[in-house]
Amino acid sequence: MPRGTGPGGPLRRVRTVLLDPVTGNVAVDEHVRARLTAGEEDRALLGDVLVEYGTGAPRAAEVAVAHPGALVVAVHQGARCWIRLSPDGTVLELEAGGGPAPHEELWEGVASLAHSWLAAGRSGAALRHVCLFLVHVPHPPPSSRVSRCRAASASSDRDLPTEE
Secondary structure, X not given: OOOOOOOOOOEEEEEEEEEOXXXXXXXEEEEEEEEEOOOXXXXXXXXXXXXXXXXXXXHHHHHHHHOOOOOEEEEEEOOEEEEEEOOOOEEEEEEOOOOOOXXXXXXXXXXXXXXXXXXXXXXXXXXXXXXXXXOOOOOOOOOOHHHHHXXXXXXXXXXXXXXX
């Protein structure tokens, strides 16, 4: 995995799964999400989804025009987020309700879901009427052959020693 693409890095490879509750159809999307910070605009060239701290629909439009390769641009501050969807230029203004202001990871996740929605062939305008349920499925730690061998030889009885 390239430097900076891991969890919490400025570049992240994202895989999302959308389930249509009516038809049962599943759509899987993989894309690159880039967090933009001052002075590091070059990573915007790599992102399908761009996320930046800032305010307003005009700023989201500026970033989108400057980086036409991104399908989704999200600009957020605190509990508010403006998401611009290309190619039609639809802007969604979102506000998280209740509790403390959401962490930036919430807006990153919503922006990725918007990308997946568009990649599945849905219209940006229709996204205004969608209720999103965010589910985070952590990746299990990578297993190794050694740990699988040990598990296979371990005793299921807690009072008996493990075979060596």
